[in-house]
Structure formats: structure tokens, C-alpha cells
Amino acid sequence: MYDTTLIPVRSFTHRSTLLSRLLVGLAALALLLATGSWASAQDFTKSPPPAPYVGVATILPLPEFIPGVGALFIDPDNAPTGPWLSYGNDGQLVEVLFMVPLSAMESAENWSDLATGLLAKTGLTVDHVEITYNGGHPGMAEPHYHIRLVLVDAATDEAALKAAE
Numbered sequence: 001m002y003d004t005t006l007i008p009v010r011s012f013t014h015r016s017t018l019l020s021r022l023l024v025g026l027a028a029l030a031l032l033l034a035t036g037s038w039a040s041a042q043d044f045t046k047s048p049p050p051a052p053y054v055g056v057a058t059i060l061p062l063p064e065f066i067p068g069v070g071a072l073f074i075d076p077d078n079a080p081t082g083p084w085l086s087y088g089n090d091g092q093l094v095e096v097l098f099m100v101p102l103s104a105m106e107s108a109e110n111w112s113d114l115a116t117g118l119l120a121k122t123g124l125t126v127d128h129v130e131i132t133y134n135g136g137h138p139g140m141a142e143p144h145y146h147i148r149l150v151l152v153d154a155a156t157d158e159a160a161l162k163a164a165e
Contacts (some may be wrong), residue, residue, distance in 0.1 A: 044122045047087035049073050056084075060139040067163040070094060080140045083115040086148075088160025093122060095157065096149040099140050124151045 043050040056072040057064045059079065065071045070086035086095035096115060119126070130148040134140070150157050 044085070044118070045093050045124065047071055047073070047091040047093075049085055049093075052076065053085060056139070062138055065089065065163065068161050069097075070161045072097070081111065081114070083118055086161070088157075089162060089164040090160060092160065093124065094150065094152050094160045096151070098147040099134075099144050100147060101140065101142050101144040103142060105145075119149075122151070127151060127153055127157075 048055065052075045053073040054076060055064055056062050056066075056074065059074070059076055062072075070088055071091075073085040073087070074082065080099050082096075082098040084097040084099070085093060086097055088094045096118065098111075098114060100111070126149045128150050130146070130150060132146045132148070133143070134146055135143050152160065
């Protein structure tokens with residue numbers, strides 16, 4: 001027979017504990033990746049964002065990068081109000097943009113829960129807000145306001161939204 005005094009019992013217990021911890025850790029990582037909570041925080045900060053967002057040029061007669069606005073992406077179900085994701089010339093998310101038509105404001109429309117959870121998914125915070133009037137353009141022909149949640153300081157925003165040279 002076998003001499004059991006040569007086999008340390010502690011090593012089996014220790015290996016079993018390590019294996020259990022490894023399996024629990026792998027299961028937790030798999031769950032985190034499956035829910036997308038870890039991956040989505042990374043995906044929204046760099047262009048292109050995950051589906052269902054598409055580049056503006058795929059749905060409107062506009063260039064992929066618009067100087068002063070950036071590379072825009074939208075979930076088509078949320079067009080034209082938004083949120084539009086604006087990426088700078090380095091591919092980093094710099095703004096979240098909404099377009100609010102004057103006619104909708106005059107008729108006292110409300111928008112609740114716009115972009116719920118979007119900023120949490122990016123892990124970014126709003127540096128400042130800009131509200132600018134626009135007389136109309138492809139995709140929103142009627143006069144409207146752009147409400148821009150700017151995620152970087154003003155100088156970085158201006159530099160990022162310049163056309164790449």
C-alpha cells in the first residue's frame with residue numbers, strides 16, 4: 001500500500017482553497033464582462049462608441065468630423081434630440097450634446113430621463129455646460145438650441161474640436 005505520511009495533507013487543502021478562490025474570481029470576472037458594466041465604461045470614452053450608436057455620416061449628409069463639433073455619434077432612436085456623443089480629433093469623448101427645437105420649447109414639451117446613466121457609463125463628469133442657438137442644419141432644419149455638456153475644460157474642448165491638421 002501507500003505510505004500516507006509522505007503526502008502532506010495541508011497541500012491538498014491549500015490547493016483546494018486556491019482553486020476555489022480562482023474559480024470564484026473567474027466567475028465574477030465573467031459576470032462583470034457579460035453584463036457589460038466594466039466594458040461599457042471604457043467603450044463610451046473612445047470613438048467609436050458601442051452599438052446602437054452610429055456615426056452621423058451614416059444617417060445624415062454630413063462629414064464624419066465637423067470642425068467645432070467633432071465626430072458625432074447617435075443612437076438613431078434618439079435622433080434628433082440626442083444625446084449625441086461628440087469625440088475630439090484624438091478620438092476621446094469631449095461632449096454630450098442635445099438639440100432642442102424652439103417649436104418644442106414654445107409648446108412647453110418636457111424631456112425627462114434624457115441620457116439616463118450615460119455619464120455614469122463614461123466615468124466622466126461635466127466640466128461646464130454651453131447653450132448655443134442654431135438656425136438649422138442637416139438633421140435639424142428648424143431653429144433650435146444646442147445644449148452641450150462639456151466633459152473637458154474650455155481650452156481642451158476647443159483644441160479637440162479643431163480639424164486634424
